Amino acid sequence: MYRLNKKAWKLLLAEVQKCSGNDQVGQIEQQIVIKRLEKLRLEKGSPAGLEELRDTVIDIYPQFSEKILKQAAKANQPPGIFSKIKWVVIVVGGAAGVLWVVNLPYPMIRRPVSRTVPLLLLPSYISMDYNYREAIHNLEQADQLINQATSPADIQRGGEKVKAAKRNLDKLPVWFLGYYPQAYCNLFGCSWRFTVDEFDTARQRVGRIEAIAFQDQNALVPLTQAEQTLKTAKQQYQQASTTEQREQAIAIWQEGIDQLEQIPQQTLAAKTAQAKIKAYKRDFENARIGSFITAAQEFDLAAEKAKATQPQTASELWQQAINRIKEVPVENPRYVEAQKLLATYQGKIQGIVDPRSSKIIEGAKQFAFAAAKASQNPPHTETKWKQIAQLWSTAIEKLQTIPVEEPGYLEAQKLLATYQSNLGIIETRLQAEIESQSSLKQANEEIERLIAAPPSDPQQFKAQIQGIINELNTVKSGTTAYAEAQALLVQAQKRLQP
Structure with a gap:
């Protein structure tokens, strides 16, 4: 049995057409109500009563005839x-x-x-x-x-x-x-x-489900509002042409995310929000970091225009750029880019206060940056470690030329402490690479001798194998020799097994 019969459908349809307007909004409202009624026509189950029919149309057409509703409800009830x-x-x-x-x-x-x-x-x-x-x-x-x-x-x-x-x-x-x-x-x-107890339990269950439905429907309102806020913020950010406009859009964006996080956790709206909030936060973080870097670049351009006639103003603008760049966290993918800009802006400020030492410091930073970049993705060969060490040494030598009476001396000393520490680490890695290569070479020579003239005494054979194992164990991890040493070590240990 379908929940809305043909006779009731015709009564309701005629009244819907009577209530709906001829404009576009009226046509959309008419389509919404007709779609609801068609859903009842295609759904099997108990016939829809007066209350359900009223709920179907009354939110769109408050003027809907009560008389027609009663006639339709009566016509919809089977004998x-x-x-x-x-x-x-x-x-x-x-x-x-x-x-x-x-x-x-x-x-x-x-x-x-x-x-x-x-x-x-x-x-x-x-x-x-x-x-x-x-x-x-x-x-x-x-x-x-x-x-x-x-x-x-x-x-x-x-x-x-x-x-x-x-x-x-x-x-x-x-x-x-x-x-x-x-x-x-x-x-x-x-x-x-x-029984009476079962009736009371059913009543309580109805009340509980009514409350849940009420909460869920209410929670959909802040979800819609939050999503609209986020959409508006994203559009404003994309259309922004100044730092102030971008920061206003970022503030609205943060407000939308806060609204999502405040939705009651037990509701469907909260589950929907949690499924989307990770992407919203990712986009927000990208926009926020992008805003910092773009603002810093705008301050830099303004400072470049002002430095010839207004050096103090230029210095303040570069300081604003530095403050924005420092907001970029270490874990962000654009951190390296931000640090490079930071070094540039700091050098420009120093160039206004102390042109000579600032140029030396900027040159040292360039060598340090090249050394840090070359150090990435180890292990490296002995030759490359030496090249990296030379870069750090050159940066250190430049900084050591700045005398104590110059304004840039204090900054140079801070950088010296960092660069000398980094050089020490590189020298340690270089020494480990040299020693590991030497140990691997010696182990390979012993293997070749053992293959060429294996001893007849099994105990002597095992002793030589053990000596090779001991030599391979001295090869340090993080070196180019380590992978080969580990492979030879596995083979040697197998030869010791009975």
Whole structure:
């Protein structure tokens, strides 16, 4: 059975067309309501009642005719067993009034009838059975839709189901459960026992699911607002032409992310936000770092224009650029780029205060930068380690030429401490490379001698193998000889095994 029959559909469709306007908005509203009604037409289940039909149209068309809604709800209800029995009773005995009276929800009427003519109570029993089963059915669907929601449509549908379950529970006579629920069950041979406690539990469950649905629907509002804020911030950032405009967009961007993080965690909106927030934060961080670097470059351009006539202003602008660059964290992919700019801007400030020493320091930094870049991705050969050490030595020699009376002396001494420490590390790596290559060469020579003239005594053979192993173990990790030494070590250890 479909939830909306053809007759009810025609009544509602005519009123929808009557309520809708001729403009574009009116056509869109009409399409939304028609799509909802078509969904009911294609959905199988219990017929949609007055409340559900009203909920389907009233948010779009508050002026929708209540009379048409009632007519459609009535037309949508199929003739049930109760209706058929009623007409049979009217035709056969003309006792419709009596049947209505005896089925009233009053124990003083029902008790004597149930003892003498229980069949007359069949309509109310069928109604109770129907509403009980529909309440359980709608409640289970609402529970699944709300607690396992995957989209806002699930929440909306779950809210409709819980309202339907509530209407079904309202139609169950609680007074009956306290009098004789077992007689009700025995009359139909049913296996369930719907008690007052079960009714209260169902009521509590309806209230809990209603609250969850309410929270979920409310949480969708800040989610939509936050996503709109983020979209607006991204557009403003892309269209920004000045540092101030970019920083304003960044502030709005941060506000949108904060809004997402404040959504209640137990809601569908929070789960949706958590699935997106990582990407939002990544884009935000890229924009923030990009803003720092772009702002620094703009300050640099302004300082270059001002340095000839306003050296103090240029120095202040370069300091602003340095302050922006220092905001770039170490773990950011653009950190190396930022550090290179930082060194450049610091050199330019120093060039205004102390042109001679600043040039020497800038030259030393260039050698240091080349050395640091060449040191990446070790291990390196002995020759390359020597080249790197020479670069550090050249940087150190330049800094040592700055006398104590020059303004750049203090900065030069700070750099000297760092560069000399780095040179020491490089010299240690160079010595390890030299020694490891020597050990590997000696081990290979011993292997060649052993292959050329293996001893006949097994113990002597093992002793020579052990000597080769000891020599290979002196090869240090982080050297170019280490991988080959480890491969030879594995082979030698296998030869010692019985």
